[in-house]
Amino acid sequence: MAVQTAASTTDTTTVDLGPAAALSCRECGERFALGPIFACELCFGPLEVAYDFPVGDPEGLRKKIESGPENVWRYAPLLPVPADVASKPNLNPGWTQLVKADNLARELGVTGRLYVKDDSGNPTHSFKDRVVAQAVEAARAFGYTTLSCSSTGNLAGAVGAAAARAGLRSCVFIPHDLEQAKVVTAAVYGGELVAIEGTYDDVNRFCSELIGDPLGEGWGFTNVNLRPYYGEGSKTLAYEICEQLGWEIPDQIVIPVASGSQLTKIDKGLQELIKLGLVADKPYKIFGAQATGCSPVSTAFKAGHDVVRPQKPDTIAKSLAIGNPADGPYVLDIARRTGGAVEDVDDAAVVEAISLLARTEGIFAETAGGVTLGVTKKLIENGQLDPTLTTVAINTGDGLKTLDAVADRARPTATIKPNLDAFRAAGLATD
Numbered sequence: 001m002a003v004q005t006a007a008s009t010t011d012t013t014t015v016d017l018g019p020a021a022a023l024s025c026r027e028c029g030e031r032f033a034l035g036p037i038f039a040c041e042l043c044f045g046p047l048e049v050a051y052d053f054p055v056g057d058p059e060g061l062r063k064k065i066e067s068g069p070e071n072v073w074r075y076a077p078l079l080p081v082p083a084d085v086a087s088k089p090n091l092n093p094g095w096t097q098l099v100k101a102d103n104l105a106r107e108l109g110v111t112g113r114l115y116v117k118d119d120s121g122n123p124t125h126s127f128k129d130r131v132v133a134q135a136v137e138a139a140r141a142f143g144y145t146t147l148s149c150s151s152t153g154n155l156a157g158a159v160g161a162a163a164a165r166a167g168l169r170s171c172v173f174i175p176h177d178l179e180q181a182k183v184v185t186a187a188v189y190g191g192e193l194v195a196i197e198g199t200y201d202d203v204n205r206f207c208s209e210l211i212g213d214p215l216g217e218g219w220g221f222t223n224v225n226l227r228p229y230y231g232e233g234s235k236t237l238a239y240e241i242c243e244q245l246g247w248e249i250p251d252q253i254v255i256p257v258a259s260g261s262q263l264t265k266i267d268k269g270l271q272e273l274i275k276l277g278l279v280a281d282k283p284y285k286i287f288g289a290q291a292t293g294c295s296p297v298s299t300a301f302k303a304g305h306d307v308v309r310p311q312k313p314d315t316i317a318k319s320l321a322i323g324n325p326a327d328g329p330y331v332l333d334i335a336r337r338t339g340g341a342v343e344d345v346d347d348a349a350v351v352e353a354i355s356l357l358a359r360t361e362g363i364f365a366e367t368a369g370g371v372t373l374g375v376t377k378k379l380i381e382n383g384q385l386d387p388t389l390t391t392v393a394i395n396t397g398d399g400l401k402t403l404d405a406v407a408d409r410a411r412p413t414a415t416i417k418p419n420l421d422a423f424r425a426a427g428l429a430t431d
């Protein structure tokens with residue numbers, strides 16, 4: 001539907017936001033016209049995109065999707081972006097591999113089907129390219145000229161790259177103590193990168209202040225004032241997983257939780273597929289994964305609380321290190337409603353899980369992927385995850401960005417002189 005651009009109050013041009021119909025409050029349900037707003041005027045609850053979906057022809061819609069491009073835009077009829085997005089420069093992420101992980105399944109005692117959705121295959125090597133692809137289009141639609149974000153690392157790189165491709169200026173904010181690879185892969189795209197002396201939660205607070213100040217005028221913050229649109233990008237993970245399974249919802253999905261946005265939008269995506277008749281309605285369980293050193297949501301889940309109490313993060317899983325997660329309460333709701341759980345593992349288990357996935361499936365995950373796989377293993381061991389069913393675990397990032405986590409256990413087996421005697425002496429030949 002058409003909306004007025006809101007970046008300038010004197011500008012009366014309208015833009016097309018595809019099938020998106022309105023923004024609706026996730027707390028009180030009040031509806032608002034589409035625009036660059038993110039909080040309800042009545043109750044301050046977070047806003048999300050609501051749709052007028054093309055119901056009534058699931059076969060036609062399925063065919064349209066299947067004949068679309070091999071990236072997130074194959075789901076354009078289900079996303080809040082202009083219809084001609086494919087003709088504009090965008091990183092076009094998505095359609096990553098759904099790996100049937102039989103070796104891993106054997107190690108974990110899984111007799112059902114186990115898959116790893118490997119989102120390290122995106123353009124900047126994390127799932128963040130999906131959400132940023134939507135945010136960039138929303139920023140264009142609203143006339144923002146600078147793209148920004150508060151980031152635990154991967155988002156900064158995704159925004160930098162997407163802005164470069166789209167021809168927008170970028171200025172992104174990160175905590176000062178990130179892994180070197182995250183800093184380099186955020187800075188290399190030529191935008192401004194500002195390191196803040198504080199935690200991610202300090203960075204996020206700072207960005208909220210900047211939005212309210214003339215200094216931040218004309219800036220689109222992907223995960224703050226563009227958050228309703230940004231979040232929709234995570235739905236494509238749900239769409240792809242189901243389409244790649246032959247339009248079927250898996251029984252169990254394990255998803256890492258930082259702010260919790262990704263997990264809540266995957267659930268939203270599954271509900272939409274059911275509503276649209278693209279998949280059969282069936283029960284599924286959603287599991288959230290956190291690092292013990294930053295586990296505000298799993299702590300609340302296990303204590304039976306509805307309120308998520310903020311924590312000060314201390315974990316190697318820096319991309320998940322959000323101590324005060326915006327979507328925490330919604331994650332609790334979804335885990336409880338679907339019969340899933342939120343669980344956490346310590347840093348040693350994260351490192352073990354990274355090694356396990358690498359050695360069984362040839363997938364090198366970043367620490368967030370180690371958290372997800374470590375929690376998957378723990379949930380199987382404690383009986384919360386049924387090993388006879390179909391399970392999908394999401395690897396959201398690339399191990400090359402968090403080399404330090406495994407650097408001292410991934411070394412040459414031997415260092416030898418370049419001759420056969422030396423190799424024989426090393427005892428590595430098969431006999």
Ligand SMILES: *Cc1c(COP(=O)(O)O)cnc(C)c1O
Binds near residue numbers: 126128258263368
């Ligand atoms: C940001 C991020 C997440 C979690 O995202 P939320 O939507 O904030 O929960 C998971 N994995 C990686 C690698 C990330 O960068």
